[in-house]
Amino acid sequence: MAASSNSSLSGSSVSSDAEEYQPPIWKSYLYQLQQEAPRPKRIICPGEVENRPKYYGREFHGIISREQADELLGGVEGAYILRESQRQPGCYTLALRFGNQTLNYRLFYDGKHFVGEKRFESIHDLVTDGLITLYIETKASEYISKMTTNPIYEHIGYATLLREKVSRRLSRSKNESRKTNVTNEEHTAVEKISSLVRRAALTHNDNHFNYEKTHNFKVHTFRGPHWCEYCANFMWGLIAQGVRCSDCGLNVHKQCSKHVPNDCQPDLKRIKKVYCCDLTTLVKAHNTQRPMVVDICIREIEARGLKSEGLYRVSGFTEHIEDVKMAFDRDGEKADISANIYPDINIITGALKLYFRDLPIPVITYDTYSKFIEAAKISNADERLEAVHEVLMLLPPAHYETLRYLMIHLKKVTMNEKDNFMNAENLGIVFGPTLMRPPEDSTLTTLHDMRYQKLIVQILIENEDVLF
Numbered sequence: 001m002a003a004s005s006n007s008s009l010s011g012s013s014v015s016s017d018a019e020e021y022q023p024p025i026w027k028s029y030l031y032q033l034q035q036e037a038p039r040p041k042r043i044i045c046p047g048e049v050e051n052r053p054k055y056y057g058r059e060f061h062g063i064i065s066r067e068q069a070d071e072l073l074g075g076v077e078g079a080y081i082l083r084e085s086q087r088q089p090g091c092y093t094l095a096l097r098f099g100n101q102t103l104n105y106r107l108f109y110d111g112k113h114f115v116g117e118k119r120f121e122s123i124h125d126l127v128t129d130g131l132i133t134l135y136i137e138t139k140a141s142e143y144i145s146k147m148t149t150n151p152i153y154e155h156i157g158y159a160t161l162l163r164e165k166v167s168r169r170l171s172r173s174k175n176e177s178r179k180t181n182v183t184n185e186e187h188t189a190v191e192k193i194s195s196l197v198r199r200a201a202l203t204h205n206d207n208h209f210n211y212e213k214t215h216n217f218k219v220h221t222f223r224g225p226h227w228c229e230y231c232a233n234f235m236w237g238l239i240a241q242g243v244r245c246s247d248c249g250l251n252v253h254k255q256c257s258k259h260v261p262n263d264c265q266p267d268l269k270r271i272k273k274v275y276c277c278d279l280t281t282l283v284k285a286h287n288t289q290r291p292m293v294v295d296i297c298i299r300e301i302e303a304r305g306l307k308s309e310g311l312y313r314v315s316g317f318t319e320h321i322e323d324v325k326m327a328f329d330r331d332g333e334k335a336d337i338s339a340n341i342y343p344d345i346n347i348i349t350g351a352l353k354l355y356f357r358d359l360p361i362p363v364i365t366y367d368t369y370s371k372f373i374e375a376a377k378i379s380n381a382d383e384r385l386e387a388v389h390e391v392l393m394l395l396p397p398a399h400y401e402t403l404r405y406l407m408i409h410l411k412k413v414t415m416n417e418k419d420n421f422m423n424a425e426n427l428g429i430v431f432g433p434t435l436m437r438p439p440e441d442s443t444l445t446t447l448h449d450m451r452y453q454k455l456i457v458q459i460l461i462e463n464e465d466v467l468f
């Protein structure tokens with residue numbers, strides 16, 4: 001983050017539809033400290049140094065001692081040089097003057113320069129960021145340690161008027177059959193407000209399915225000054241100043257991210273595709289109980305395919321299945337999978353199975369996998385059923401609801417066994433490895449567990465009315 005950037009403060013610009021909106025009081029103390037931090041001063045070597053690495057400039061002084069480096073820095077705050085270690089030739093050190101002492105850091109290069117986790121394009125940027133961090137952590141260590149004690153995150157009264165307006169836009173009549181997409185017009189309004197306010201608006205939307213979802217935080221480099229949407233403090237540094245949720249866009253300090261509740265409200269414009277997307281993320285983004293792929297495919301299958309011989313066992317053409325996948329990724333709920341386009345019902349069943357296989361976390365999650373396998377091993381039928389029921393209760397709500405809906409459907413498939421020749425055991429063979437995978441990618445474990453995977457799905461189908 002460039003301290004000299006003239007970008008407006010995050011969250012301070014809003015749409016004309018929200019003129020009453022007042023941004024929170026962003027706390028300026030850490031921003032002021034960043035402005036006060038010492039600036040880097042490169043001490044240039046007057047002569048040409050032999051064997052100077054090509055990725056270092058004239059701040060490299062060759063093989064010199066710590067004492068010589070200290071003398072070259074001359075007690076100037078922010079001054080720095082690079083040197084090669086006397087004890088370990090081929091190893092390089094950044095000597096930096098800060099706090100009336102010379103600090104020495106082992107320096108690395110792998111295409112970018114680094115001394116810790118952050119990687120920089122230039123030594124100048126590395127030193128600039130280092131001086132900012134050193135200065136702020138020296139001056140405000142106690143302040144930083146208490147940043148999370150009085151967060152603004154839950155105190156969103158300042159957004160009430162805007163929240164009401166956005167809520168009205170986002171809400172849909174309970175009588176509507178479609179509860180999925182937020183329209184482009186709604187997106188335009190939401191994009192112009194902070195993710196914190198967006199979360200408040202969606203939280204108060206009556207139609208929003210309240211599945212708990214953790215934020216998907218990833219280290220992020222912000223351009224221009226940014227403030228943490230949890231504690232309202234400035235996010236300091238040149239790069240990687242904090243983390244951003246890749247699903248909802250919430251921006252917070254790395255240390256604050258540990259305190260943010262599991263209330264991520266994914267934003268549709270951040271969800272690039274339907275397949276390979278986390279199940280809970282997808283249903284929250286589309287505001288549906290289950291992934292719309294599951295609903296749409298099952299409706300189509302039940303409308304024209306329940307009596308089809310070998311339903312789910314017979315494969316459709318791979319190219320056509322991929323076409324269906326691309327249609328969902330491209331068009332979402334508007335994807336056309338009707339008989340006019342795909343007369344072979346096995347293409348639709350294949351697309352549904354592919355959706356489940358492509359989930360990054362299976363419908364029967366990695367966390368519950370071993371518990372389900374152990375339950376399947378119980379010999380007493382009643383005890384086994386009770387054990388399966390107990391593990392079902394551990395599934396995340398969106399996973400549970402998807403599994404419940406699928407089992408009701410598969411039960412209907414078995415009720416047409418005289419036509420389609422598919423009973424619960426046959427469907428267990430098909431869906432066992434589709435719905436559950438061992439956490440470790442082990443072929444041996446998969447082969448060993450296949451009979452138990454089949455048995456679990458068979459039990460779920462045969463007892464869906466009792467278990468769910």
